[in-house]
Amino acid sequence: MRIGIIGCGSIASEIISRSKNVVAVYDICPDKCKKFGIKICGSIEELIEESDLIIEAASTEAVKEYASKIIDSGKDLLIMSIGGLVDDEFRDSLFKKAFEKNVNIYLPSGAIGGLDIIKTAKIAGLNKVTIKSTKNAKILGVDCKTRTRIFKGTAREAIKRFPKSTNVTVLLMIITGMDIEVEIYADPDIKYNIHEIYIEGAFGSAEITIKNHPTPENPKTSYLAALSPISILEYIDKKVLIGV
Ligand SMILES: NC(=O)c1ccc[n+]([C@@H]2O[C@H](COP(=O)([O-])OP(=O)(O)OC[C@H]3O[C@@H](n4cnc5c(N)ncnc54)[C@H](O)[C@@H]3O)[C@@H](O)[C@H]2O)c1
Incomplete structure (x- = not known):
């Protein structure tokens, strides 16, 4: 699976250090991506093209700006900035669209558990x-x-x-x-x-x-939040699901 990440901050660093599947990144400040030594995309469209799953690890604004476009393109989406989903109408329409397009939206447990x-x-x-x-x-x-x-x-x-x-x-x-x-x-x-x-x-x-x-x-x-998308990646293609 080809993974693309939006946002080259602390969560992206943790994911890239632990997953070989990250192929491309995108950030409004492209200089922040240089440390990773992987493809830096010049636009969200290019990142979508390069990836099967997009991980949003940027900001609540990024969720509002890109989430619909990603789901429309038929690509799976993992969202870290869950605050971007606070608006009921926006969230409902996004979830409905994911169902219609048969794509997955993942919301990790982040900094909490239970x-x-x-x-x-x-x-x-x-x-x-x-x-x-x-x-x-x-x-x-x-x-x-x-x-x-x-x-x-x-x-x-x-x-x-x-x-x-x-x-x-x-x-x-x-x-x-x-x-x-x-x-x-x-x-x-x-x-x-x-x-x-x-x-x-x-x-x-x-x-x-x-x-x-x-x-x-x-x-x-929190460190746990940066680890939480990785636990999803480890489970994504498993046939036996434990503790979910
Ligand atoms: N769900 C959780 O439990 C949880 C926990 C911690 C952090 N978060 C959220 O995850 C996100 C990433 O956290 P982090 O610590 O990696 O942040 P960070 O500040 O270290 O990095 C964020 C990066 O995203 C980039 N960015 C911001 N807006 C963007 C946009 N619209 N388009 C492209 N790039 C953009 C910034 O330039 C920056 O390089 C934040 O929104 C944070 O609030 C969620």
């Missing part, structure tokens, strides 16, 4: 889903002396305020189909990106805590 529990629990009904995310204050651009809550609201509001740090909240919103409660904390001393997820429903309740190291290239991006 989605297997959530999907399973949802079958009998969920009544509460919350996420508390704590990040280093500097990463969030906040000046504080102790751990401070800087946001409380819905995933839709969170991604507007913090478009690079709350993709996981939109993923939870999509997978649960609920307007989940989000709290964001800035901590001046913390070195991890912490996500604490709580779910409650007919099945019982679950608490899932993930303490993420950031990637070396981009402190906003």
